[in-house]
Amino acid sequence: MVATGQSIYFDEELGKDDTGADGSEQKPYKTLLFAHIQHPPAPPDGPQYLARKKDPGADQGPGVSEAHQEWAPATKSALKKAANLYDQHKKKQARGEQIAVREKQESAKRHQALEEAKRLQIRQDLTLPKAVKIRLNEKDPALVKLRSGKSEKDVDYSDGRGTRVRVTGRVHRLRTQKDVVFITLQDGYGLLQCVFTGDLTKTYDALTMTLETSLEIYGEMWEVPPEHHAPDDRELHADYYEVIGKAAGDKEAITTRVAPDADPQTLYDNRHLVLRGQNSSSVMKVRAALLRAFRQTYEEITPSCLEVTPPCMVQTQVEGGATLFAFDYYGQKAYLTQSSQLYLETCLPSLGNVFCVAPSFRAEKSLTRRHLSEYTHIEAELDFITFEDLLAHLELVMCRVVEIALANPHTAKLIRDLNPKFEVPERPFKRMRYSDAIDWLVEHDIQTNDGKPHKFGDDIAEAAERKMTDIINRPIFLTHFPTEIKAFYMKKDPQDPRVTESVDCLMPGVGEIVGGSMRMDDYEELMEAYKRVEIDPTPYYWYTDQRKYGTSPHGGYGLGLERFLAWMCGRFTVRDCSLYPRFTDRCTP
Numbered sequence: 001m002v003a004t005g006q007s008i009y010f011d012e013e014l015g016k017d018d019t020g021a022d023g024s025e026q027k028p029y030k031t032l033l034f035a036h037i038q039h040p041p042a043p044p045d046g047p048q049y050l051a052r053k054k055d056p057g058a059d060q061g062p063g064v065s066e067a068h069q070e071w072a073p074a075t076k077s078a079l080k081k082a083a084n085l086y087d088q089h090k091k092k093q094a095r096g097e098q099i100a101v102r103e104k105q106e107s108a109k110r111h112q113a114l115e116e117a118k119r120l121q122i123r124q125d126l127t128l129p130k131a132v133k134i135r136l137n138e139k140d141p142a143l144v145k146l147r148s149g150k151s152e153k154d155v156d157y158s159d160g161r162g163t164r165v166r167v168t169g170r171v172h173r174l175r176t177q178k179d180v181v182f183i184t185l186q187d188g189y190g191l192l193q194c195v196f197t198g199d200l201t202k203t204y205d206a207l208t209m210t211l212e213t214s215l216e217i218y219g220e221m222w223e224v225p226p227e228h229h230a231p232d233d234r235e236l237h238a239d240y241y242e243v244i245g246k247a248a249g250d251k252e253a254i255t256t257r258v259a260p261d262a263d264p265q266t267l268y269d270n271r272h273l274v275l276r277g278q279n280s281s282s283v284m285k286v287r288a289a290l291l292r293a294f295r296q297t298y299e300e301i302t303p304s305c306l307e308v309t310p311p312c313m314v315q316t317q318v319e320g321g322a323t324l325f326a327f328d329y330y331g332q333k334a335y336l337t338q339s340s341q342l343y344l345e346t347c348l349p350s351l352g353n354v355f356c357v358a359p360s361f362r363a364e365k366s367l368t369r370r371h372l373s374e375y376t377h378i379e380a381e382l383d384f385i386t387f388e389d390l391l392a393h394l395e396l397v398m399c400r401v402v403e404i405a406l407a408n409p410h411t412a413k414l415i416r417d418l419n420p421k422f423e424v425p426e427r428p429f430k431r432m433r434y435s436d437a438i439d440w441l442v443e444h445d446i447q448t449n450d451g452k453p454h455k456f457g458d459d460i461a462e463a464a465e466r467k468m469t470d471i472i473n474r475p476i477f478l479t480h481f482p483t484e485i486k487a488f489y490m491k492k493d494p495q496d497p498r499v500t501e502s503v504d505c506l507m508p509g510v511g512e513i514v515g516g517s518m519r520m521d522d523y524e525e526l527m528e529a530y531k532r533v534e535i536d537p538t539p540y541y542w543y544t545d546q547r548k549y550g551t552s553p554h555g556g557y558g559l560g561l562e563r564f565l566a567w568m569c570g571r572f573t574v575r576d577c578s579l580y581p582r583f584t585d586r587c588t589p
Contacts, residue, residue: 009071010035011052025071028052032074032082037089049074049082117204124218124240131166131218137190139232146234148223162221165236167192168244171213172278181206184231185215188281193230194219195237205243212247212254212276271580272589282414283577287565289411291357293404294378297397298355305355305380310343312336312359316539319487323362325373336361339558342489342543344381345519348554349546355380360558365584368462369573370511370563374582381556387501387518390555391477394505394514395429398475398559402568419570425507429475434460434499437478441468459485466511476506488529491518491555501555510567516557523547 008023015021015030029035032049039047053072074082138144147162169187176182181196194217200206219238224230247254258266258273267274274280298305315332317324318339325336340356347354360377382393402424406412415422432440441447441454441464448454449461469476480499483492490500505514520526526547530537537544562574575581580589 006047007050007071008035008039008047009050009052010074014052032078033085033089036082036086040086041083049079051078114204114207117202117207120199120203122199122203122240128218128239129161129164131164133166135189136167136169136185136187136192144221146221146223164218164220164239166216166218167194167236168216169214170276171209171211171215171247174209174211176201176209181209183209183215183217185217191231193224193235194241195235196241197237200238200241205241205246208246208249210247210249210253214244214247215241216244217241268575268581268586269588275579279418280576282418283565283569283571284579286405286411286414286418286569287561287577289405289408289414290401290561290565290568293401294355294357294397296404297400298380301393301396301400303353305353305382306347306351308344308347308351308354308356310337310340310356310358312361316342316543317535318342318489319362323364325361325363338362339377340379341381341556341558342540344379344556345546345554346542348381348383348552349550353380353382357561367584369575370462370566372562372574372578372581372583373586375574375578376561378559378561379556381519381554383554384552385518385555386553387479387503387555390516390518390557391429391431391479391503394477394503394516394557395427398505398514398564399425399427401564405568415568419568422568422570425475429477429505430472431477431479433480434478434482435480437468444468444471457482457484462511465506466509469506469511470508473508475508478504478506486517488533488535489517489519489526491520492525503557507563507567509570510563513563513567514557514559516555518553518555521547521551521553523551 007025009015009025009028010023010030010032011028012030015028017030017034021027021029023029023035023039029038032051035049041047050071051074053070132143134144143163144165145161145163167185167187169185169192171183172186172191173184174181179197179201181201183194183196185192185194196206217236217238218240219236222235222237224233224235250256254273254276258270258277275284295307298307313329313334314337315329315334317335318337318341320338323338327334327336337358337360339360340358344354344356355378357376357378359374361374362371363373364371380397382390385393405415406424435456437460438454438456438458441460446454446464446467448458448464454460454464465478479502480493480496481502481504482499483490483497486500486502490502493499493501500517502517503515504512505516507513520529523544526544527537530540560574562577565571565577566574569577571577575583
């Protein structure tokens, strides 16, 4: 410390407000406030604060010599301002010290309470009725009887009692009151509010309870009073519990690891924890329900479709070589499949109409909200059909899947909770030819990504396609795309060879969720198509053979499950609709 009456120096240009300065002429502080904090004013003989004063006649450019500058007492206005700031600093410091003392006292008090809690051991009362093990969604009244009314006891198994049950799960929500702890337990099947009272709230485990801790709880099932709310309007009044696995808390708590405002990449890194959230787990449950609905639909329609399981490792391309994931297969070049379509076509002669649910892979470096590098592809191929038959089949399948999903009360509730605005698609779907869509985009001044008007032959970009779909606001069958922008195997329209008998199904909020077409069934036409896109037909011999051995008019489609799910559940991105999404630069966890 500088002695009383000694000069304290500060220089706003060259000084430093840190431990490297001591207020001397050689090591001045930067601000007058910091000088006050380090050497408080003490009238009348306190320190004198001196500021470096520049010589107005000296050159003030860079590299100016300090000889051209001199020290002068701080001005009265500067001293007054610094004094006010210093008073605020002292008050803030005092408040901080008070808070620190209070926190230390509270910490000591909590430590003492926890030490006392460690000595409290709860034991299961073996005289109580034997507990029935149930899942949290069990509602069979023959198995689970709910007690109603009031009782003076926390747990009461007298006449008219509720069923004593044993449940296991993880702490999904936690709320502590003075003498009561409310825990919402989840086990993947349902939610159940559990009420701890008495000694159950005073144990060390109760006082240090954290979200996601796994528990086994025993207790009586009660109806929730009319003025209160709980999942399924019931709750468990606990008489005993055990901690199976304690979850991390403090800085490692799950709410810290996957905070709602966390960076998206952080959430993807911790996808295994995000999936424990109610929204993410609900989306996965709807996903499972849709898969069941698709399989049921394919089974019940006429004619039905048989499920097959084509390979994922292939040596041919379907959608263009630029988006293939290549790998070495025992010294041969192979790829992860872009589509199972070619294999499905080979099944038609002996198995009839077929479908598959399989992963497809696209090495497309796209970061849009509707693209994935790996996705679940629901594909079907239909034999002896026309293009109109294909469109009718598509509309029937999609609408029937929605109908089945909404007919299940549990699935319907999940969908309504996730997407309250969801509406059953209006039938029939709007039909729009590609050429009409180009005209529509021009009329509505919706331009290409290059800022130009659309013209025939353009591959309509995602943004324009989605904007058109959202404005029209109903499902659209966009048909008859130009040959040049579609896959080589698509059949040309006999009435207009410039275009193909192709279709994309567009849904509001998502855009394209289905792509399909009639397939070339003429051998010579297919061979010419190979030549047009410069594909060697040799590796496709097995596919080409379908045209040599009893060809037929046939067609099919591929539906992206994640896009269908995003549409129904109102998700912004398809990444939220995959268990562990894979997209550009993301292959973990």
